[in-house]
Amino acid sequence: MRIVFVADAHLRGMEDENQRRLVEFLDWLATYRPHKLIILGDLFEFWTGLNGVIYSHYFPVLKGFEHLKEGGTEIIYLEGNHDFSLGQFFTGFLGAKVYRDSATLELDGKRFYLAHGDIADPSPGYNLWRWFLRSPLFRFILMVLHPSLVWKIALRLSERGRLYPERASTIERRHREFAKRRILSGYDVVVLAHSHIQGMERLATPRKEGLYANPGGWREEFNYMVYEDGQFLLKKYS
Numbered sequence: 001m002r003i004v005f006v007a008d009a010h011l012r013g014m015e016d017e018n019q020r021r022l023v024e025f026l027d028w029l030a031t032y033r034p035h036k037l038i039i040l041g042d043l044f045e046f047w048t049g050l051n052g053v054i055y056s057h058y059f060p061v062l063k064g065f066e067h068l069k070e071g072g073t074e075i076i077y078l079e080g081n082h083d084f085s086l087g088q089f090f091t092g093f094l095g096a097k098v099y100r101d102s103a104t105l106e107l108d109g110k111r112f113y114l115a116h117g118d119i120a121d122p123s124p125g126y127n128l129w130r131w132f133l134r135s136p137l138f139r140f141i142l143m144v145l146h147p148s149l150v151w152k153i154a155l156r157l158s159e160r161g162r163l164y165p166e167r168a169s170t171i172e173r174r175h176r177e178f179a180k181r182r183i184l185s186g187y188d189v190v191v192l193a194h195s196h197i198q199g200m201e202r203l204a205t206p207r208k209e210g211l212y213a214n215p216g217g218w219r220e221e222f223n224y225m226v227y228e229d230g231q232f233l234l235k236k237y238s
């Protein structure tokens, strides 16, 4: 069983090296032929399925997914805080499994917990914002605004929410605490993204040991991760 994990590419279009490299990567994956491609959220800088708009600057990426699917790779999408309400398109056209919050997978007799990571330690304010982005009110707002205006606003908001290094290490610390609790509750492996920090660590809890892994950010370093023969490999695409 060969699984590829990728997250936090924050794609904005083909003018960015970031997206050109990802499209190349997807082409290469079609020859590498993983059983599953697991996207751990924030692949796109902004995508909501609520208004049915598919931005044309993402077409090359979608072509790549389609190609992979035709080659027999199953696509699993854990929604992030920049890409959500994706089911209609990703399930409808790519047959992908889409999870809004988290997923539990049984692989090689081990229990995996997968999530983007923004829900690992949310504040009440963050929960409200997260709810709003999936609400009928937000859908209404999307319906009355031109998609190009929605795009501009989304980019403005994500500039404000940029991930600074100190914030990233706080997130990473919370991820490991969160992973310990999941391991204590019975999981063997916890995979989260969101901090853009690639890493892997064995975590011991009073009852059992488990593994925490993070594929890291594609945006900064073209990071990804492979799970094969019971092992995680931290990788950089070059």
Ligand SMILES: [Mn+2]
Pocket (backbone or CB within 6 Å): 041, 042, 080, 081, 082, 116, 118, 194, 195
């Ligand atoms: Mn994120």
